[in-house]
Amino acid sequence: MSPIDPPECERRLQDAAPYVLGALSERECESYREHLAGCAECAGEVAALQAAADSLALAVTPIQTPAQVRARVMSVVDGEAELLRAAGHEADRPPRVHARWRAWLTPALTAGATLAAGLAIGAIALGGGSGAGTRTQTIQAAVSMPGYRASAELRMAGSHVELVVAHMPAPPLGRIYEVWLERGTHAPQPTDALFSVTSSGSGSVVVPGDLAGVSRVLVTSEPLGGSLKPTRPPVIVAPM
Amino acid sequence: MQLVAENDANAFAVLYERHTNVAFSLAFRMCGKRAIAEEVIQEAFLSMWRSGARYDRTRGSVRTWVLGIVHNRAIDALRRGTVHDRGRVSDEGIEERLQAPDRTDLEVGRRDEAREIRQALDELPAEQSHVIELAYYGGFTHSEIATMLDTPIGTIKGRMRLGLQKLRSQLDPAEMLG
Numbered sequence: 001m002s003p004i005d006p007p008e009c010e011r012r013l014q015d016a017a018p019y020v021l022g023a024l025s026e027r028e029c030e031s032y033r034e035h036l037a038g039c040a041e042c043a044g045e046v047a048a049l050q051a052a053a054d055s056l057a058l059a060v061t062p063i064q065t066p067a068q069v070r071a072r073v074m075s076v077v078d079g080e081a082e083l084l085r086a087a088g089h090e091a092d093r094p095p096r097v098h099a100r101w102r103a104w105l106t107p108a109l110t111a112g113a114t115l116a117a118g119l120a121i122g123a124i125a126l127g128g129g130s131g132a133g134t135r136t137q138t139i140q141a142a143v144s145m146p147g148y149r150a151s152a153e154l155r156m157a158g159s160h161v162e163l164v165v166a167h168m169p170a171p172p173l174g175r176i177y178e179v180w181l182e183r184g185t186h187a188p189q190p191t192d193a194l195f196s197v198t199s200s201g202s203g204s205v206v207v208p209g210d211l212a213g214v215s216r217v218l219v220t221s222e223p224l225g226g227s228l229k230p231t232r233p234p235v236i237v238a239p240m
Numbered sequence: 241m242q243l244v245a246e247n248d249a250n251a252f253a254v255l256y257e258r259h260t261n262v263a264f265s266l267a268f269r270m271c272g273k274r275a276i277a278e279e280v281i282q283e284a285f286l287s288m289w290r291s292g293a294r295y296d297r298t299r300g301s302v303r304t305w306v307l308g309i310v311h312n313r314a315i316d317a318l319r320r321g322t323v324h325d326r327g328r329v330s331d332e333g334i335e336e337r338l339q340a341p342d343r344t345d346l347e348v349g350r351r352d353e354a355r356e357i358r359q360a361l362d363e364l365p366a367e368q369s370h371v372i373e374l375a376y377y378g379g380f381t382h383s384e385i386a387t388m389l390d391t392p393i394g395t396i397k398g399r400m401r402l403g404l405q406k407l408r409s410q411l412d413p414a415e416m417l418g
Binding site for chain 2: 014015016017018020021022023024025028048049051052053054055056057058059060061062063064065066068069070072073074076077078080081084085173174223224225
């Protein structure tokens with residue numbers, strides 16, 4: 001913890017009120033949190049103002065949460081709790097084949113008319129780094145985004161795999177893109193890689209987990225918070 | 241909360257039931273759109289489920305923790321531009337349609353509590369309550385507020401600080417947030 005000089009502290013003390021009200025920008029907030037860790041005076045000011053700021057949340061007119069929100073939240077919670085319970089005993093058990101999923105994939109990937117103009121399936125390019133460093137491999141993915149010139153590719157360097165997308169539309173309202181791993185004929189397995197895209201349609205996400213035996217990386221749009229089973233056909237399919 | 245941290249879905253359901261209305265009320269007040277408010281609290285509760293172990297009882301009540309997460313998520317939604325006309329309630333009449341009925345002592349207590357805090361807020365000098373409301377409910381940053389009101393940033397920060405200090409002196413936080 002580095003010592004804080006008095007003028008710096010005096011200046012930062014003024015940030016305590018906007019901090020507790022959530023009125024600092026993300027960067028300012030991060031910087032102020034670091035400052036608080038080393039400044040007892042500012043930390044004391046924050047503590048003094050925090051309860052008043054917190055009370056503002058209770059000043060609003062109480063209204064009831066629509067019932068469907070509970071159903072949506074608890075379906076995810078119950079599903080994940082079940083998965084966690086199951087993982088305790090059956091984590092190594094191979095997943096079963098998901099017939100419905102396979103039925104989605106076939107038409108989605110063969111109906112050429114519905115694929116984006118820039119579609120390229122399984123074109124593997126070996127790029128860069130063939131020297132002393134880690135070899136980088138790029139795999140073009142199939143993108144099913146009618147009306148968009150969306151593209152996606154997997155960039156693999158050693159065990160690090162990243163999915164990079166461009167010109168993608170944002171996921172529909174209330175949904176988010178989720179990455180899945182598919183091994184052979186088994187049902188796709190969810191990952192915790194959830195992502196959206198910038199206003200220009202670009203985005204990237206690290207593909208997590210053990211990729212041994214993975215035959216395809218898939219992306220679907222799922223309800224916020226992600227799903228344990230895909231609820232929509234894939235919009236991106238990348239062969240491994 | 242210990243059970244939530246241990247991924248007990250039933251315990252989480254209790255947490256949800258206990259705090260969902262106050263969480264939705266805050267999200268709706270900030271976002272002004274029912275659909276966005278639903279998304280905000282859905283995201284917030286799922287984040288609580290996945291990070292239940294991070295609740296630290298020494299830093300406040302569960303309700304404060306829940307509302308802090310909802311507030312942050314709503315600010316994110318506001319700043320992502322998902323919500324226009326920030327700080328306005330734009331789904332007209334929805335508050336009346338969704339108003340929580342005074343069925344229990346708890347609900348009556350919450351309504352009284354809300355009234356008391358609103359009254360304290362109303363008693364602040366207008367320039368102080370205005371910047372506090374723009375920041376807390378509108379999700380505006382201090383610099384956005386300074387530009388909006390054509391007032392130096394230092395003055396805005398000073399009004400926020402004075403307003404919060406007065407609010408604290410008018411309320412009994414220990415009683416409110418316990």
